[in-house]
Amino acid sequence: MGHRPLTGYHVFAFTIPLVIVHLPFGFGLEWTLSAELSQLAVYFALAVIWDYIWFVMNPAYTVSRFRREYVWWFQVPWIWRFPLDYYVGMALSLALAGLAALAAGDWAPVRGQLWLTAGLIVLTALAVLASPLYHRWYRHMRRAGADDRGITPTFGPPSPEQAWDGGIPDLHPLDRPTD
Numbered sequence: 001m002g003h004r005p006l007t008g009y010h011v012f013a014f015t016i017p018l019v020i021v022h023l024p025f026g027f028g029l030e031w032t033l034s035a036e037l038s039q040l041a042v043y044f045a046l047a048v049i050w051d052y053i054w055f056v057m058n059p060a061y062t063v064s065r066f067r068r069e070y071v072w073w074f075q076v077p078w079i080w081r082f083p084l085d086y087y088v089g090m091a092l093s094l095a096l097a098g099l100a101a102l103a104a105g106d107w108a109p110v111r112g113q114l115w116l117t118a119g120l121i122v123l124t125a126l127a128v129l130a131s132p133l134y135h136r137w138y139r140h141m142r143r144a145g146a147d148d149r150g151i152t153p154t155f156g157p158p159s160p161e162q163a164w165d166g167g168i169p170d171l172h173p174l175d176r177p178t179d
Contacts, residue, residue, distance in 0.1 A: 004073045004075075005073075014047075017043060017046060017047070017050070018043055021039045021040075021042050021043045021046070022039055024039070025039075032103070032104070033100075033103045034100045034101075034103040034104035034109060035100070036100075037096045037097070037099045037100035037103060037109070038096070038097060038100040038109045038112070038113070040096050041093045041094070041096035041097040041100060041109070041113050042093075042113070042116060043093075044089050044090070044092045044093035044096065045089070045090060045093040045113070045116060045117055045120060046120070047089055048085075048086045048089040048090055048093075049120045049123075049124055051086075052066075052082075052086065052124065053124060053127050055071070056124075056127055056128055056131050057127065057131055057134055059135045059138050059139070062131065062135065063128055063131065066081070067081075068083070071083070090117065093113065093117070094110070094113060094114075094117070097109045097110045097112070097113035097114075098110055
């Protein structure tokens with residue numbers, strides 16, 4: 001993690017997409033070294049993009065606050081508007097696609113990765129353009145009285161005598177609390 005904290009969120013944020021990009025192998029794509037390298041290339045490109053979009057869509061950061069002084073955990077050099085990690089991730093993605101092309105004896109993995117990268121950049125630009133609308137909606141939905149908490153019945157935790165003791169569970173509907 002480059003001297004950054006590894007949180008539970010990051011464990012899942014790294015492993016679930018890695019599993020997802022490998023799903024084609026579970027659905028019949030023949031595993032080859034070239035195919036594996038291509039899937040890893042996709043993973044690293046997606047990792048950079050989803051990380052940046054997290055900042056773009058997060059109202060606490062936005063595009064304007066995606067800077068070294070606000071993002072303390074990117075203690076690497078920044079080139080233009082992005083941390084070095086993003087450039088390394090994209091370069092690794094293209095290098096893996098190049099290795100996949102060498103393993104396959106065909107440049108299709110590199111062409112595919114370049115098209116994927118171009119598409120991701122276009123989609124990221126659209127996300128950047130749409131982010132002010134999302135931030136406006138986000139603020140609107142979190143204003144006082146914007147949700148249904150006042151009219152939605154809620155159930156607190158059960159009292160100790162109502163908690164399941166490990167025996168046969170009592171599956172009767174919960175009684176609504178009276179105010």
